[in-house]
Amino acid sequence: MNKTPLHDIHVQLGAKMVNFSNWEMPISYSSLIEEHNAVRSSVGIFDVSHMAVFDFDGGDQIAFFEKIFANDIKKISKDNKAIYGALLNEQGGILDDLIIYHANDKFRLVSNCSTREQNKNWYEKHAAEFGVRVIERADMGILAIQGPDALSKVSAIEEMNDQASSLQTFGCMFDGEKLYARTGYTGEDGLELILPAKDIKHLWDQALGLGCMPIGLGARDTLRLEAGLNLYGNDMTIDNHPYESNLGWTIDMSDENRQFIGKEALLSIDQSKSQKITGVILQDKGVLRPGYEITHEQGNGVVLSGSYSPTLQSSIGLVRVDQGFKKNGKVVIRNKVLNIEFVSPRFIGQGKIHP
């Protein structure tokens, strides 16, 4: 089992540890709901060092990313910014979702834990023709500091570069080997810090000393669900294309000359007929879970992610469903038919509940 540089600290803090894609990770430290609420109301810190980090060296890196990444790297390649998007196979199936950071003329990529080997092989297979060397940074860890108070806490951490707390949304910067970015997976403001494993403990200790609450993967999941952010493996897999996965907005075909992997397959999809991911709120008592079947007047679908929402204090879910739904639908939970309301998948944003 793999362990992050903070593993022993999580255990000392009394965290419940679980196996997450062969990494022993904290699921919660005390109460998942309290951890969730801390991020919505003040600030929390996450150890997400299980995520895969890659750097790149030499060659034509922009051309490389233009080929393998369905969003267009040119959107950020002149700025110090991050971009979110999908890695597709030739059939348009989603291999993974990821963030590419660009700052100080360097690219750094963060993708999911469970797809590490698949992605590494994919990058290496396609990097060769562009003379690019792929460097897996297993020596890096990742901390996320998230919540309305995140930036003020970060500015009080001594070894943090002062400029980190003045980054714009999706802005990023290198400080030596460390990368600071104003990104996250919670729907709140905050930073993600990708830094050498040896530097992580000191930063974590300082953040806790400043009042950041440690947050486990359990609350990370409810926070991202409320923000309507997909989880690879739950909400989309290699068998799904971006248009049925709420990722159409990350497909950039504005440059007609750009031939990215999967583009031809995407062009043959009739988007007016494909299923969509949307949000649902359970109107009755109960909890939505992955796999539950849903219906509406013109079609049906299935729950992909479902949980209790601590912010809405009712159950919410992301569903993949036929188009033509209006406001109301049904879900079957243990042979009982219950009522759901279709809503935007962005259940909350920046601390506010969307109507």
Place this chain on the structure above:
Amino acid sequence: MKNIPGDLKFLSSHEWARIESDGSITIGISDHAQDLLGDIVFVELPEVGQILDAESDAAIVESVKAASDVYSPISGEVKAVNSLLEDQPEIINSSPYEDGWFYKISPSDLGELENLLSPEDYSAVCED
């Protein structure tokens, strides 16, 4: 070491049973179980009058993370359910052996109690 009262009998799947002075048996889930589940947000209880077999599905308890089955430690007819749990399921976290009970059963065969675990034996299950 988790809190395990000495007057209860247990299933290895973490349900407890307590014989009351009126001969009924109260059923709930253990402190260890509520700790494993984490924040409990929903409970589906049996119907009053329902006949349950020992170790059959009796209730569903859902934490934020997952749904779990609750099995009846003993056979009999359900005489009462804890309706407080419908609106305040979190009571199971704060008071698993008292306010957070699930249902009361009129036992059809008290001899079944012999099949249940003593507090000592249940404690050993929790440490595995």
